[in-house]
Structures are given as structure tokens and as C-alpha cells.
Amino acid sequence: MAEKTVATLLSKTLEQTPKFSGKPDQDADEWMKDLTATFRMADITEPQGLKIIFTFLEGHPKQWFNDNITMFESWSGFKAQFLHTFSSPSSKQLASNRLRTRQQRHDEAVIEYYTDIMKLCKLVDPHMTDASKLDHLYHGLKSSLMKDVLREAPATPAAFLDKARHEENLDRLVTTAAQHTNDNDTQATNYSNNSVYRSPQSAGAIHYQNSSNMYSKGYYANVYSPRPVYNRFHDPSSSRSPPQVPQSSFNALRYQSRPLRCYLCQKVGHFARDCRSAKNY
Helix, strand or coil, X not given: CHHHHHHHHXXXXXXXXXXXXXXXXXXXXHHHHHHHHHHHHCCCXXXXXXXXXXHHECCHHHHHHHHCHHHCCCHHHHHHHHHHHHCCCCHHHHXXXXXXXXXXXXXXXXXXXXXXXXXXXXXXXXXXXXXXXXXXXXXXXXXXXXXXXXXXXCCXXXXXXXXXXXXXXXXXXXXXXXXXXXXXXHHHHHHHHHHHHHHHHHHXXXXXXXXXXXXXXXXXXXXXXXXXXXXXXXXXXXXXXXXXXXXXXXXXXXXXXXXXXXXXXXXXXXXXXXXXXXXXX
């Protein structure tokens, strides 16, 4: 199962290998190095590579191969002729210019920056010393990593990579922790603000609710209760007791404490307009 998976992946890698067309943006040396590495991973031998190389060429490079196929007796012979024909005379100068101006981008990982610098160094000078490579690596390194890497004074490019990646990981951890702390502080502040602004509303809601309950439980009935109605011909000597008035009524209490009295006959229980004694006059 594993062998089939590996074979499938290698087959896809070969299919996705870009073809060489000889365009100005293609570097013949880099393309040949990548293709050779792919052949090696796929266990393709040099004789096999020579037989299938035409499938990785297009345009005038493919025409060149077909016209000179009898010259290519071995893979090494083809490789030498290919580089001699399609390598750009200015490729080394272009690589040198790029190496001098190469800067690590803000969001670029150390490993990506390191790999590109080392590739440019090899293009400019395949025998470049480690000291020169370190100079180029330091030149474009991000300032946030520069001081800590210099403090460790790595002696080789590989040691430089280890130190730079270590500092990069520390920076990432510190940034993540700081962001997490800021998020917690923001959440706490928002919660506190929401609580402060919610309290007056809650208090108002409670006050309104209590007021509603007060009115619904008879406040209006107590203050604005209608005046009790008495029988205009009520006889105070009658054994029948006067109508019962709810004790909760303010007016009822007022009338109970001050009984009705006629100012003509000075008797209680009726008004002057209903006085029978006055009718006799």
C-alpha cells in the first residue's frame, strides 16, 4: 500500500514538473537541478532520463533536442550541451544583483529566506566560503531577529539557520501570548461596560414593574374610588345596618369618621335637601 502511494506521488510530481521553454524568466541551471533531483527521487536512471527528457522540453529547446539527438550518447553529455546552449551569460550577474538587494520580508519565514539566499550564493559562486554566505544572510535578515542571532555568533550557515529559527519561534510565542492577553483584557472591559450600562436599565425596569404592580393592585382604586352611594331615605333608627364600604377606600374612611348631618334639623343620616322636617314648613 505504501509503495503504491509513493509511486502515485512521484508520478504526480513528474507530471507537475514545469517544461523548459527557453523563456527569459527561466533559468536553465536551476531548471536542470530541479529536474535532476526529481529523477533521483523517482529512481530514474541516467539512461532512462535521457530517453524521456524530450517530454520535459517545449518550443525551440525541444526542436533543438530533436535536431541533435544523435549527439547525446549519455545523460552527462546531454546535460553539458544543454547548459552550454541555454544558460544565460547574464544569469550570474542577475543572481549577484538580487543577492545584494535580497531582504527578508515581514511575513517571510526564516527557512524560506535562508533557502533563497543559499541558492543565490551558489549561483554567484559555487565555491563561496561560509563567511561570505553568512555576510549575505545577515545583510537581509529582519531587524527583529538580527541582534539575538548576532549575539550567538553562528560560525556556519547551518548554525545561523538554527539560531534564527529559534528566535523566530520565541517571537511567535511572545506575540501569541500578548495577543491572548489583549483579547482577555478586551473581553473583561466589554463585560464590565455592559454590566455598568445594564444596571440603570435593570433598575428602571424594576421600578416600572413595581409601579405597574402598584397600579394593578388597587392604587387607582384607593385614590380615585367612587363616592359611596347611600339610600336617600335611610332611616337611622332602622335595624338594618348601612351598606358596608371597603376599608381600603379613602373616601369610605372619610365618610365613616364624619357621618352625614342635616343642618336644618341637626339630625344625622340625611342631607338638608332630603329633610322631612323642612317640608313641614
